[in-house]
Amino acid sequence: xxxITKAVRGTRDLLPPETALWNHVDRVVREIFRTYxxxxxxxxxxxxxxxxxxxxxxxxxxxxxxxxxFDDGVPAETLIRDVWLSxxxxxxxxxxxxxxxxxxxxxxxxxxxxxxxxxxxxxxxVVRPRYPVTSVDIRQIELYANEWRKERQEELSELGPIAxxxxxxxxxxxxxxxxxxxxxxxxxxxxxxxxxxxxxxQSLTLRPENTAGVVRAYIEHNLxxxxxxxxxxxxxxxxxxxxxxxxxxxxxxxxxxxxxxATAGSESPARDAEILELLxxxxxxLGIKDWQxxxxxxxxxxxxxxxxxxxxxxxxxxxxxxxxxxxxRAAVNPLRIFDxxxxxxxxxxxxxxxITQFLDEPCRRHFDEVQKILQALGVRFELNExxxxxxxxxxxxxxxxxxxxxxxxxxxxxxxxxxxxxxxLGGPPAPGIxxxxxxxxxxxxxxxxxxxxxxxxxxxxxxxxxxMNKECARLARELRGHDIVVELGDESxxxxxxxxxxxxxxxxxxxxxxxxxxxxxxxGLKNLSTGKQQAVPRDHLLHTIRGQNGL
RNA sequence: GUGGGAGUAGCUCAACUGGCAGAGCACCGGACUGUGGCUCCGGACGUUGCGGGUUCGAUUCCCGUCUCCCACCCCA
Numbered sequence: 025x026x027x028i029t030k031a032v033r034g035t036r037d038l039l040p041p042e043t044a045l046w047n048h049v050d051r052v053v054r055e056i057f058r059t060y061x062x063x064x065x066x067x068x069x070x071x072x073x074x075x076x077x078x079x080x081x082x083x084x085x086x087x088x089x090x091x092x093x094f095d096d097g098v099p100a101e102t103l104i105r106d107v108w109l110s111x112x113x114x115x116x117x118x119x120x121x122x123x124x125x126x127x128x129x130x131x132x133x134x135x136x137x138x139x140x141x142x143x144x145x146x147x148x149x150v151v152r153p154r155y156p157v158t159s160v161d162i163r164q165i166e167l168y169a170n171e172w173r174k175e176r177q178e179e180l181s182e183l184g185p186i187a188x189x190x191x192x193x194x195x196x197x198x199x200x201x202x203x204x205x206x207x208x209x210x211x212x213x214x215x216x217x218x219x220x221x222x223x224x225x226q227s228l229t230l231r232p233e234n235t236a237g238v239v240r241a242y243i244e245h246n247l248x249x250x251x252x253x254x255x256x257x258x259x260x261x262x263x264x265x266x267x268x269x270x271x272x273x274x275x276x277x278x279x280x281x282x283x284x285x286a287t288a289g290s291e292s293p294a295r296d297a298e299i300l301e302l303l304x305x306x307x308x309x310l311g312i313k314d315w316q317x318x319x320x321x322x323x324x325x326x327x328x329x330x331x332x333x334x335x336x337x338x339x340x341x342x343x344x345x346x347x348x349x350x351x352x353r354a355a356v357n358p359l360r361i362f363d364x365x366x367x368x369x370x371x372x373x374x375x376x377x378x379i380t381q382f383l384d385e386p387c388r389r390h391f392d393e394v395q396k397i398l399q400a401l402g403v404r405f406e407l408n409e410x411x412x413x414x415x416x417x418x419x420x421x422x423x424x425x426x427x428x429x430x431x432x433x434x435x436x437x438x439x440x441x442x443x444x445x446x447x448x449l450g451g452p453p454a455p456g457i458x459x460x461x462x463x464x465x466x467x468x469x470x471x472x473x474x475x476x477x478x479x480x481x482x483x484x485x486x487x488x489x490x491x492m493n494k495e496c497a498r499l500a501r502e503l504r505g506h507d508i509v510v511e512l513g514d515e516s517x518x519x520x521x522x523x524x525x526x527x528x529x530x531x532x533x534x535x536x537x538x539x540x541x542x543x544x545x546x547x548g549l550k551n552l553s554t555g556k557q558q559a560v561p562r563d564h565l566l567h568t569i570r571g572q573n574g575l
Numbered sequence: 576g577u578g579g580g581a582g583u584a585g586c587u588c589a590a591c592u593g594g595c596a597g598a599g600c601a602c603c604g605g606a607c608u609g610u611g612g613c614u615c616c617g618g619a620c621g622u623u624g625c626g627g628g629u630u631c632g633a634u635u636c637c638c639g640u641c642u643c644c645c646a647c648c649c650c651a
Contacts (some may be wrong), residue, residue: 031625033642045626089576139622233651261651266576269645277651349648360649415651423651440650460651488609523611552611 034265034273041474045467046276048256048477049310053278057256058304060298062280063253067237068266073227079236079445081416083357090263092230115174230262234451235417235442235458238281240469243451252284258463276463279439283446283456291443291455293390296421296548298391298395299457303437304403306363312469315436317404318424320411321391323383325419325444331382332358378409387420417442421457427469436469437461483569484526488538489515496537499565506566533569 026507031037038046057064073093080087181393231237234257247253258278265271282299284290300317307315322328335358343354347366354361364373383391398405405423413422422440439459447452483503492515499508511529513522519536526534536548536557549568550557 028643086651090649235651263650265649266647267643268647271650275651279651327597352648363649365647413651435651465651498648518607519609520607527594528610534611536609540609548610550610555611557610573606 026087027431032273033269033417034271041478042467043474045470045474046463046477048472049192049278049463049467049470053256053258053306056302056309057280060254060302061120062254062256064440065238065241065257067234067241067257068232069228071078071240071262072226073229075236075240075305075449076229076232078449079239079415079417080233084415086263086415088231091232092262092264094228096226096228096329096537112385126215142528199502217474232261232263233261233415233460234277234279235281235445235460238458239283239442239445239449239451239454239456242283242454243446243449247283248285248452250284251288252282254280254282255499256280270462270465270468272464277460278463278466279458281458283454283458286453290457293393295457295477296390296394296441297401299439299459300394300398300405300423301403303402303459304459307425310466311472312427312436312466313471314428315469316426318408318411319395319398319405320379320408320422320424321387321420322379322412322418322422322440323387327379327382327384327387331377331379334377334382334513335359338376342375346372359412362412367539373410379412380409388487390420402514404571408469413438413440417445417448419443423459427465436465478530479509480530480532481509481526482531483508483533484511484513484522484529484531485537486513486517486519486522487515488519488536491515492537492539492542495542499535499537503566506570508566508569523550523552535565 045144054064072569076091077087082088096362117225141305172204185544231257238255238257242248242253256279260274261277266275267273280299280302282295284291289295300319304315304317323331336354339354339358339361343351346354346361346369347364350361350364350366350369353364359379361373361376364370380391395405395407411424417441420441420443422438424435424438426434427436428434437459439457441455441457443455445456446452449555485496487493487502496512496515500512503510511526511531513525517525531552536550541547545562546559547562547565548557549560549565558568
């Protein structure tokens with residue numbers, strides 16, 4: 025068996041000391057959220073596929089090709105116990121498609137659908153027939169069955185002989201007289217199942233982002249009854265895309281959502297400004313310099329509809345001169361044309377209408393107000409009329425924070441308002457605004473080394489000689505109980521080795537504990553940076569270590 | 576999914592047009608039996624990403640494949 029020695033593509037291990045950096049970020053982030061009165065929410069790491077299709081948008085790349093989706097219900101480890109021949113009526117073929125890899129085109133043909141069913145671990149699953157079958161011909165069924173069995177002789181022989189049977193499944197729970205007659209004439213045993221025996225599995229997806237999950241939870245737990253909800257999350261997300269700088273298939277996001285009934289102020293521009301100011305404060309507190317806030321409004325759904333139409337008309341005469349990507353975008357998602365980096369296209373793009381020209385009065389006022397508050401707060405921003413958002417649920421305010429050190433993937437976080445999302449998912453009206461920070465990229469932008477935030481042991485205890493481990497364990501327990509970081513050596517180590525190790529670990533003190541010290545009750549405490557050593561009675565150890573911490 | 580670059584010791588990297596796979600750092604031990612950093616001496620360290628081909632001989636050339644990096648597509 026091949027050894028598994030590598031993390032799968034696009035995933036990675038976060039190792040110490042780098043994890044210290046991540047913990048540092050988490051700590052700072054939680055502290056900021058605390059002062060803005062946000063509370064943590066933790067949603068499941070997978071949800072029903074439908075949730076993401078409905079919120080993120082069926083047509084987005086995320087949903088159409090970048091999600092980790094799987095069917096719940098077909099056991100990964102299966103054991104063939106019995107093999108059946110089957111034919112089922114076409115109207116239930118859809119219900120049988122619980123394993124896409126096993127069923128495909130051949131099932132779509134003919135008046136009846138024919139295949140082999142295997143009873144695996146107490147569940148029915150379907151084995152793809154090798155040829156399209158166009159009619160119920162028992163002779164044909166037998167032929168396929170024999171071929172199939174021949175191919176799998178080795179696995180099947182361990183299971184003993186298999187009785188050929190005909191499995192009939194129909195929507196009405198029963199055999200058609202035609203099939204019954206055929207089976208009888210061939211002396212084949214018949215088992216009849218109803219459609220209810222084939223429960224379609226649930227399609228699940230590893231979350232590609234967390235806003236959908238939060239809004240789902242908001243609806244599920246009637247969170248609107250609390251008024252305004254200010255929620256944050258930190259956790260892994262999953263996207264099946266080609267790895268690149270700062271882009272992993274399991275990546276981490278820090279995000280927050282402000283959501284609630286409009287009467288609770290959730291629709292107010294004050295919320296937008298508060299979120300943006302929070303982010304500015306957060307980046308500053310993390311010591312990230314040189315960030316830029318790009319701001320735009322993409323209006324409400326109506327504005328966007330009118331704008332899309334105008335954009336389409338404006339593109340009509342000029343799109344032929346644009347790059348092939350843009351021609352494709354013009355057809356699929358015209359807004360994305362503004363992402364184009366091809367120099368030759370830029371003059372054309374400059375001439376296109378801008379979404380800001382199409383904002384209705386409330387949207388315009390909202391956007392103006394956001395800007396005014398930001399100015400009052402001294403948060404610097406740049407209007408970027410070309411900033412558009414890819415996900416379906418966004419409305420009005422859209423923003424990104426970018427950072428120079430991140431290569432082509434220069435966005436460190438992004439977000440915006442999503443006033444219609446709750447209703448799109450079947451919930452109550454609940455305007456909201458949120459953002460998500462790519463934590464992998466945030467850590468990259470920190471410009472700080474893990475060593476700077478790594479906590480070093482304060483005391484290294486060096487037991488000297490046989491029998492000293494016991495006493496030193498006691499000492500360690502005592503010090504740790506007083507919140508002192510202690511590393512413990514071993515009585516077999518020579519003192520030289522202990523000192524070396526302690527020095528490498530960056531410990532402040534070495535506590536020397538040999539037989540002499542034990543009998544006199546006075547221990548050697550050596551300061552590794554000054555090289556000075558003093559004799560400290562056991563009762564004073566804690567006090568001495570504490571007292572010198574500041575030095 | 577597409578294009579380009581790269582993969583050699585734990586890390587950073589050498590190895591000429593194909594000829595015994597190396598250095599620095601790190602690691603372990605000793606000099607020094609209870610006093611670190613400096614120094615000296617010694618030690619361990621590899622399926623050259625994986626698989627195939629050409630060759631007397633492949634880290635080197637060819638093909639395939641995997642992974643990483645950079646960019647595209649796209650995106651919080």
